[in-house]
Amino acid sequence: MPAAAGIGLRSAHVAEVLQTRPRVAWLEVHSENYFAAGGAHIAQLERIAEFYPLSLHGVGLSLGSTDPLDLRHLEQLRHALRRFEPALVSEHLAWSSVGGHHANDLLPLPYTEEALRHVSRRIAAVQDALGRQLAIENVSSYVEFSSSRLREWEFLAGVAAESGCGLLIDVNNIYVSARNLGFDPEVYLAAIPPAAVRELHLAGHTRVQANGRELLIDTHGAPVAEAVWGLYVRALARFGARPTLIEWDTDVPPLATLLAEAAHADALLGAAHAQFA
Amino acid sequence: MPSLRELQSDFLAAILGGDAAGPAGARLECELVAGGYGIAGGLAVYANNAEHHFIDSLRKSFPVVHRLVGEAYFARCAREFRRDQPSRSGDLHHLGAGFPAYWQRRHGDDHYRYLAAVARLEWLHEEALTAADHPAFDLAKLARVPPTAYDTLRFRLHPSLRLFESEFPTLAIWEANRRTEQEPEFIDLSAGGERVLLVRTTNGIAMHRLAVGEFAFLQQIEQARGFTDSIAAAEQADVEFDATVALEKFVREQVIVDLWEHP
Numbered sequence: 001m002p003a004a005a006g007i008g009l010r011s012a013h014v015a016e017v018l019q020t021r022p023r024v025a026w027l028e029v030h031s032e033n034y035f036a037a038g039g040a041h042i043a044q045l046e047r048i049a050e051f052y053p054l055s056l057h058g059v060g061l062s063l064g065s066t067d068p069l070d071l072r073h074l075e076q077l078r079h080a081l082r083r084f085e086p087a088l089v090s091e092h093l094a095w096s097s098v099g100g101h102h103a104n105d106l107l108p109l110p111y112t113e114e115a116l117r118h119v120s121r122r123i124a125a126v127q128d129a130l131g132r133q134l135a136i137e138n139v140s141s142y143v144e145f146s147s148s149r150l151r152e153w154e155f156l157a158g159v160a161a162e163s164g165c166g167l168l169i170d171v172n173n174i175y176v177s178a179r180n181l182g183f184d185p186e187v188y189l190a191a192i193p194p195a196a197v198r199e200l201h202l203a204g205h206t207r208v209q210a211n212g213r214e215l216l217i218d219t220h221g222a223p224v225a226e227a228v229w230g231l232y233v234r235a236l237a238r239f240g241a242r243p244t245l246i247e248w249d250t251d252v253p254p255l256a257t258l259l260a261e262a263a264h265a266d267a268l269l270g271a272a273h274a275q276f277a
Numbered sequence: 278m279p280s281l282r283e284l285q286s287d288f289l290a291a292i293l294g295g296d297a298a299g300p301a302g303a304r305l306e307c308e309l310v311a312g313g314y315g316i317a318g319g320l321a322v323y324a325n326n327a328e329h330h331f332i333d334s335l336r337k338s339f340p341v342v343h344r345l346v347g348e349a350y351f352a353r354c355a356r357e358f359r360r361d362q363p364s365r366s367g368d369l370h371h372l373g374a375g376f377p378a379y380w381q382r383r384h385g386d387d388h389y390r391y392l393a394a395v396a397r398l399e400w401l402h403e404e405a406l407t408a409a410d411h412p413a414f415d416l417a418k419l420a421r422v423p424p425t426a427y428d429t430l431r432f433r434l435h436p437s438l439r440l441f442e443s444e445f446p447t448l449a450i451w452e453a454n455r456r457t458e459q460e461p462e463f464i465d466l467s468a469g470g471e472r473v474l475l476v477r478t479t480n481g482i483a484m485h486r487l488a489v490g491e492f493a494f495l496q497q498i499e500q501a502r503g504f505t506d507s508i509a510a511a512e513q514a515d516v517e518f519d520a521t522v523a524l525e526k527f528v529r530e531q532v533i534v535d536l537w538e539h540p
Contacts, residue, residue: 032368036407038436039477043410060367066282073367098285102364103292103327104334107285114281142319143311147278180312180319210318217322 001053001087003241005265007258014044016255024262028055028245035076055088064095064109064119090135090168110145111155120162135198137168140176140218153191166198171232176205176216194239203247221250236272292324331359338373339399341454373400394443401439405475405482408437411534430504433535437477444470476532490518
């Protein structure tokens with residue numbers, strides 16, 4: 001995967017991407033959107049994969065759950081990997097189901113030794129089943145567990161060390177969680193081992209008021225915030241240039257808007273390339 | 278200290294049950310910390326996300342039902358359906374399988390019972406969109422079959438083929454409400470039922486009304502009945518059924534995509 005900017009490919013843009021083949025280094029899709037047995041949707045992505053490196057980004061494997069791994073879901077992911085041969089495969093440091101019921105959202109883990117061992121074993125098992133490394137993404141948080149004995153950055157680095165996974169560092173998620181839960185995002189970045197970082201994510205968030213106080217929500221429905229661009233520059237300074245995704249999932253704007261955000265990321269990546277050269 | 282599983286069970290109960298004030302929520306109060314917006318404010322984000330993803334997935338799969346009943350009633354029914362049948366998969370695309378039956382339970386005995394038929398048609402449309410592909414029929418294979426083999430001959434339908442039957446003019450309702458840029462035309466619910474074939478083509482999902490005999494013929498083939506028996510059933514259902522015309526039509530339209538001989 002080139003250390004350049006890519007965009008999240010959403011259904012509203014598929015035809016335009018096929019027709020115009022815009023200048024963007026790579027594309028990322030949600031894995032679960034391509035689990036179907038067949039159809040136009042699948043054929044279109046197969047064609048797109050001829051022109052762009054792909055990243056498959058999963059949201060439904062529920063890696064941190066204490067339920068057994070969903071082997072059917074895993075098999076569908078394995079099938080998608082065979083079909084599209086993506087350059088990167090990623091999932092989240094989260095859980096979304098227990099007792100067979102799914103929230104279909106990315107829920108937080110307590111940062112305990114028990115959870116660290118559990119999720120690391122699960123990630124290792126998935127990597128073994130897929131025969132390749134996963135990049136694991138930090139999620140946005142709105143609450144944390146009082147039983148946590150580790151900070152999120154220590155937990156994430158520990159999971160990478162124990163499971164051998166790569167890391168997908170979502171800069172916006174760090175910013176959102178830092179503002180919500182009151183930690184220093186610079187400390188977070190400083191704790192992440194650069195060699196493990198495979199990809200970076202950038203997205204927009206929304207500010208709301210709850211209980212009379214500000215709460216940031218990771219909506220993926222707005223331009224990347226100025227403060228997040230600033231944190232991204234500092235992430236590049238620490239990790240070096242890395243494949244960087246512009247994610248936009250709700251109120252999806254015209255393709256040109258995503259490409260402009262990607263161009264801005266590319267400009268910052270260019271500066272990082274120069275610095276590290 | 279509660280185990281990871283206990284924490285997860287309480288967390289999910291609090292956000293899916295919509296009852297952060299219930300017993301699970303009370304236990305979580307001792308286990309969570311949040312910013313100034315409070316634990317309830319933080320949990321509400323997860324609860325809203327989970328509900329939004331569920332309802333939005335149904336909205337995308339059932340656009341015509343959504344248009345017919347309006348956003349407010351659709352969301353209310355989707356919430357009720359979710360309480361009854363919460364998501365059991367990390368892949369949201371399966372959620373709608375039970376939604377037609379929900380409408381049947383909710384409105385099966387009243388004036389709005391056509392909603393269940395529309396929901397059923399929309400779900401078949403979803404299934405057809407994502408079914409497996411199949412290469413085009415090798416017509417030379419058909420030409421090689423001797424008439425003596427007709428009794429053991431079986432046809433294979435395209436994997437996306439779905440058959441739909443309803444007492445209402447459901448396809449007419451669907452067609453009128455898919456064009457969202459204009460007001461839907463008036464549909465007379467007593468205009469009579471429809472038999473519909475759905476199949477994926479290079480241009481999307483084709484939906485054709487079928488005559489009684491054609492429908493019976495495809496139903497027989499779908500159940501892996503022999504060619505001769507399928508024709509007999511179709512002729513019994515509809516005296517005007519013409520097997521040659523039907524076979525030519527369904528092969529041309531890539532509804533029938535292969536054949537095999539039952540040993």
